[in-house]
Amino acid sequence: MCSFPDSNQQKSGQLTQLSNDTNDFLKEESIKDVSNLLEINKAGICVCLATIEDIDIQYNWYYDACKRCNNGLVKEGDVTRCRKENHVVKSTIPRFKIKFIVSDKTADASFLMFDKEVSKLVRKTAKEILDLQGKDAIETTFPEESKFFLGKRYLFRVKVPNNNAVDENSTYTVVSTTETNGWDCI
Numbered sequence: 001m002c003s004f005p006d007s008n009q010q011k012s013g014q015l016t017q018l019s020n021d022t023n024d025f026l027k028e029e030s031i032k033d034v035s036n037l038l039e040i041n042k043a044g045i046c047v048c049l050a051t052i053e054d055i056d057i058q059y060n061w062y063y064d065a066c067k068r069c070n071n072g073l074v075k076e077g078d079v080t081r082c083r084k085e086n087h088v089v090k091s092t093i094p095r096f097k098i099k100f101i102v103s104d105k106t107a108d109a110s111f112l113m114f115d116k117e118v119s120k121l122v123r124k125t126a127k128e129i130l131d132l133q134g135k136d137a138i139e140t141t142f143p144e145e146s147k148f149f150l151g152k153r154y155l156f157r158v159k160v161p162n163n164n165a166v167d168e169n170s171t172y173t174v175v176s177t178t179e180t181n182g183w184d185c186i
C-alpha cells in the first residue's frame with residue numbers, strides 16, 4: 001500500500017511541486033505492484049513504483065540514431081538509412097537506450113528507458129558522455145553516469161506490450177519517470 005501527500009496540504013514549495021508531478025502521474029492510473037504488471041493481459045499503460053536494481057549490460061547503453069526522428073539506422077553497404085523514414089542519413093547522433101532491472105517487494109521486471117528520460121535524469125546527453133569518455137574508451141563500456149541509477153526509486157509509467165501475459169520475458173518501455181521524494185510506501 002502506498003500513501004501520497006495531498007498537494008493541497010503541502011506547504012513546502014519543493015514538495016508541492018513533486019506532489020503535482022505525482023498527481024499528474026496518477027491522473028489516469030492507479031499504481032500497480034510489479035507482480036501485477038507482469039500479469040496484465042492487454043496492451044496499455046501501467047504505473048509502478050520500483051527501484052532500479054541493476055543495468056542489463058548485455059545491451060549497449062546507447063544507439064546511433066537518425067537526427068530527425070531518433071529512430072535507429074540500417075546499414076546497406078556504404079549507405080546508412082533511417083529505419084523509420086528510409087532516407088539516407090549523413091550524420092548520426094547517439095541516443096540513450098538502457099535496459100534496467102527494476103523491482104519492488106513483489107517481483108522484478110525489465111524496463112527499457114530511452115533518451116528523453118535518461119538524459120532528463122542524468123542531466124547529460126549521450127553525446128556529452130561519449131565525448132567525456134574520450135576516443136580511447138571502448139564504446140560499449142557503461143559510463144560512470146549509469147551508476148547514478150542504481151538503488152534509485154521512481155514512479156514509472158510503462159507501456160504494457162500486447163503479449164505481456166504470455167511472454168515471460170516482457171520488456172516494458174518507460175514512457176515517463178517521476179522521482180518519489182516527499183512520500184513513501186508502507
Ligand SMILES: [Zn+2]
Pocket residue numbers: 066067068069070071082083084085086
Ligand atoms: Zn529518421
